[in-house]
Amino acid sequence: MNSQSKSKHxxxxxxxxxxxxxxxxxxxxxxxxxxxxxxxxxxxLISPETSYTSLGVENTNPKEWQLLYLLPAHxxxxxxxxxxxxxxxxxxxxxDQVRVEPLILTHxxxxxxxxxxxxxxxxxxxxxxxxxxDEQQLIIVDPLGSLxxxxxxxxxxxxxxxxxxxxxxxxxxxxxxxxxx
Numbered sequence: 001m002n003s004q005s006k007s008k009h010x011x012x013x014x015x016x017x018x019x020x021x022x023x024x025x026x027x028x029x030x031x032x033x034x035x036x037x038x039x040x041x042x043x044x045l046i047s048p049e050t051s052y053t054s055l056g057v058e059n060t061n062p063k064e065w066q067l068l069y070l071l072p073a074h075x076x077x078x079x080x081x082x083x084x085x086x087x088x089x090x091x092x093x094x095x096d097q098v099r100v101e102p103l104i105l106t107h108x109x110x111x112x113x114x115x116x117x118x119x120x121x122x123x124x125x126x127x128x129x130x131x132x133x134d135e136q137q138l139i140i141v142d143p144l145g146s147l148x149x150x151x152x153x154x155x156x157x158x159x160x161x162x163x164x165x166x167x168x169x170x171x172x173x174x175x176x177x178x179x180x181x
Contacts, residue, residue: 040173041149041170041173042151042163042166042167042169042170043140043149043150043151043166043167043170044149044150044151044152045148045149045150046139046147046148046149046150048146050146050147051144051145051146051147052129052141052145052146052147053145055126055128055129056126056128057126057128057129057145059145060103060123061101061103062143062144062145063143064099064100064101064143065099065100065101065140065141065142065143065171065174065175065178066100066101066102066103066140066141067086067089067090067100067101067102067103067138067139067140067141067167067171068103068105068129068133068138068139068140068141069082069083069086069102069103069104069105069133069137069138069139070104070105070106070107070110070125070130070133070134071104071105071106071107071110071111071112071114071115071122072110072111073107073109073110073111074111075111075113075114078153078155079111079114080114081157081160082138082153082160083104083114083115083118083120084160085160085161085163085164085167086102086120086138087102087118087120088164089164089167089168089171090102092164092168093168093171093172093175096171096172096175099175100171100175101121102120102121103120103121103122103123104120104121104122104123105122105123105124105125105129105130105133106122106123106124106125107124107125107130137150137151137152137153138150138151138167139151140167140170140171140174142174142178143178148174149170149174151163151166151167
């Protein structure tokens with residue numbers, strides 16, 4: 001009878017271990033930040049509440065995806081790289097480029113001479129939106145006017161090219177999955 005009792009306790013212990021061990025291991029992995037989610041986007045997600053409407057901005061192209069860039073007061077080498085990557089990324093979309101509008105936002109101090117080599121549409125920015133576009137970042141906006149992804153400023157040609165590839169990959173994925181045309 002004693003061996004039967006030990007056997008029952010052993011089975012009960014193994015059964016408890018089988019159910020409790022995965023929970024304890026999962027808690028340990030999450031608390032030590034050993035798990036990094038399966039995000040496939042390369043840009044930084046912007047909170048869903050941020051849109052043209054929440055910023056008090058009129059959507060100039062309500063039926064198209066937009067790539068926003070705020071032209072600084074002095075367009076240095078980094079700025080020219082951003083403009084080049086913006087143009088090349090748009091061209092690389094191929095047949096989908098008709099669904100995406102690169103839009104250069106300007107303020108009264110913007111260096112408009114930098115746009116002479118490019119054929120971009122421009123629009124005047126309001127102060128609320130310029131806050132989101134500081135530090136020469138690129139932002140993807142969906143056709144409903146929600147700011148979706150942000151690409152912060154990087155330094156160096158190789159970093160700009162890598163970011164351009166990431167931008168194209170994210171845009172292609174968004175265009176493929178989009179139910180808003």
